[in-house]
Amino acid sequence: MIDKAILLEKMKTSPYKPMKARIIEAKMVTENEKFFKIELEGKINLSHEPGQFVMVSIFGFGEAPISVCSSPTDKGFFDLTVRNVGMLTNALHKLNEGDIVGIRGPFGRGFPVDNMFGYDIVIVAGGLGIVPLRSLIRYIMHNRNDFGDVQILLGCRTPREFLFKEETKEWMRRTEIKFKCTVDRADPDWKGNVGLVTSLIPGVDINPVKTYAVVVGPPVMYKFVILKLLEKAIPDHQIIVSLERRMRCGLGKCGHCQIEGIYVCQSGPVFNYAQLKDFRGECHEGECYEKKI
Amino acid sequence: MKVKYAILEKQDLYRWVEYLKIKARLYAPKKKENLFVFGPVKNADEICLDYIPTILPPKKYYFPQKEKLLEFSIKPFKSEKAIKEFEEYILFGVHTCDIAGIQCLDVVFREYPEDPNYLNRKEKMTIIGIECFKYCDKYANCTSMGNNVPRGGYDLMMVDLGQNFIIHINSEKGERLVVELDYIKEAKPQDLAKLENFRNEKKKMFREELNAPLPEVYKAFSEYESFHSEVWNDVGRRCVACGNCTAVCPTCYCFDIVDELELTLNDGLRYRIWNYCQMDDFAKVATGEDFRKGRNSRQRHRYYRKFKYPVDKYNRYFCIGCGRCSRTCMADIILIETVDSIVDPANAQNYKGLIKNMPEVCQITQDTGACDDR
Amino acid sequence: MKKRSKPKVAFFDFTDCEGCQLQITNMGDTLLELTELFDIVNFREIMSEKSDDYDIAVVEGSISTDNDIKRIKGIRERAKILVAFGSCATIAGVNGIKNRAPLELARQRVYGDKADTVNTIKAMPLDEVVKVDYYILNCPPYVPEIIAVFKSILIGKPYPLPNYAVCVECKMNENVCRYEKDEECMGPVTRAGCNSWCINNGNRCYACRGLVENPAADGAKDIFLKYGFKAEDILKHFTLYNDPQGEKKYDREFK
Incomplete structure (x- = not known):
């Protein structure tokens, strides 16, 4: 729960500033979808609810909302599965293990x-x-x-x-x-x-x-x-x-x-x-x- | 506060303006061709206090058209707030309707999660208002919205009493700008009586511009039929989606976020830029699905964001009655007409793009030189 | 640190006035900064060397002869990235006026008794013949946009064209609307991105950037008529730069 407090504080003080996050696993799962396992800096947990989303940033390209597809019970990392449809997701598809992205969130209300x-x-x-x-x-x-x-x-x-x-x-x-x-x-x-x-x-x-x-x-x-x-x-x-x-x-x-x-x-x-x-x-x-x- | 009302003689106005210029950056209404804009004041005689709403509302100073959010570098991955210091500024000669607009945006940007850029700018702002005693033009609906008279939200409010200004002091911040000046004196009972007199006269002249009182307008907008009214199709057919109505609205605050790289291709800035619900791609997602298709539904959305949604959410109308959207619309989509037609569809027949005859109003829309007399 | 190899850029022109390339030379210091990022290997206006080895082809002008078609296809084959540069290359621009008359008549008008010796076809933007990767609109191109597009190319990012009207930018600049002064303007139906360059400088919008994807022809016509313009004038305004877009809805409205 401490992680959640850290994230809420970040959202309050600088809501537009993304957190640094590292891609720890990346693989194409279909012709058009790529799976990413992501670790926030300091290995803090995203502390999301199932069904919430994050804003993924690649500086120079921008931001896009992406659903988190792992459970909060998966600790230390979270997963995204991204279809290559727009400018940001296209750039995201070019990234691999070890690359850095920015993350804001989690946002919204998840499943009850x-x-x-x-x-x-x-x-x-x-x-x-x-x-x-x-x-x-x-x-x-x-x-x-x-x-x-x-x-x-x-x-x-x-x-x-x-x-x-x-x-x-x-x-x-x-x-x-x-x-x-x-x-x-x-x-x-x-x-x-x-x-x-x-x-x-x-x-x-x-x-x-x-x-x-x-x-x-x-x-x-x-x-x-x-x-x-x-x-x-x-x-x-x-x-x-x-x-x-x-x-x-x-x-x-x-x-x-x-x-x-x-x-x-x-x-x-x-x-x-x-x-x-x-x-x-x-x-x-x-x-x-x-x-x- | 010792003094609640102060008196400034007209011959001392420029002197006071010079004083304010030293205190902080001063923005005031100025003439631009046949219209008015808020701008920085170089010389006091540029200021026009007898003006109709400026092209853009003073919004551009607390919610700028293009505002830096972040400074970033790609390698190493780093980002921080782009603006570290915000400067003190005074908005001078703001109409009561525009002040109501500032109050609306306050509510929005203070709501969790708060918007630090807006709040920082707001904190540095001093508002010196001016109360209108004549109608701007036929497009204004400030009386219906209850914004033709001051209702807080300012530091100082000036009223032109003829030979002098009476200034209502509404905050300590405002008080600091008038005390200790030997030429600004405490108002006497006869000054206050005169103000009272002016207000009474004003009541006779300012009438509700909308056919129905506000609660009825809200009720009409809440009805299912209104949402699917033919009025929206008519408005949508005339609309060219230029976005002017939303650009000039003091309570429109939609934005887009874009990154711009420097030529190093490593460092850059993340901006937010005004963006309007009237744009074709506003609600389109990456897969191509457009969730608000058609100029008719986009125009409807704009009206609902003034007369329905914010009332439900904040108990506040987001139309402040300045009339800018109607004044700027090349296609003559007139807010008063649209709202009246939604309240009573029979009205739609009478309008068809022709503004109804409003009571005879004082106008300075056309170049009457009202400004030059000062 | 090893510097990454700089991409090679070549400039070409077809049917045009070469004013777009002149804009590049007008960039001054910024051009020098840009050449830190890529090498210019072909640019008739500023250098005599020529090379057929390039990564990025920046092409000005419309396609208007059979030979043009052959040439642009060759350029397309050699270039990894093809940039259509300026109104003539992106929307056929003023060259498109030619298409309003039958081709034979146009040939006669221009070349008189030598008409038979001249090959000419309808004026086309590049993308009617080859695939275009990036568009730099405007007549002539707007320098900040040129820089923005080059930056996008260099980081491999698409440069999506704004799909909203010039009015959007014009209002942000707080210009007095030209209609306010009873003067015509194509701003309401023209694609933004130029920061309302012309209107900022007291000129009107000529629609040199092409029309928005879904121009509200109905509404625009009402506006023009309301301000006292005649239907044929309106059509002229619409087609000065945009004839090849004629299959759009506005053409049915005004013809």
């Missing part, structure tokens, strides 16, 4: 793990959505007896895009979690399910009042998944999502990440469906099942 104690957990991940969810999955696995049944449903466009292949194999082997995956388009080697991730939901046994569903994926995915979860009668506030937005400051000031009156970098990126419904139309058309125009 304390509220989820004692509940069954259904995790629905689409594509890159598995990245922030990995922090939650690892957290749950490290505190396994705090939770009820745990099921993970993972969907990808093609088998080549699967992230964390070794870990998902491990999840498949383990008995205390159920893991299912599917691809939109199979290739000749694929022997698993084919279809959208929504197709996995009807087959899941759910006790709705005792279940938290956590959904992360591209914006278009949410409304279809949420619809299926509502059909299972899971209450609105027990359906949890994490939204992607443009973030520049992380401090609830710069305005880029705003959804109506809400700064996603401070009040999100994790929301429950009851909150999502309250956005009267400023969320993406894919993000809210009940959105009316």
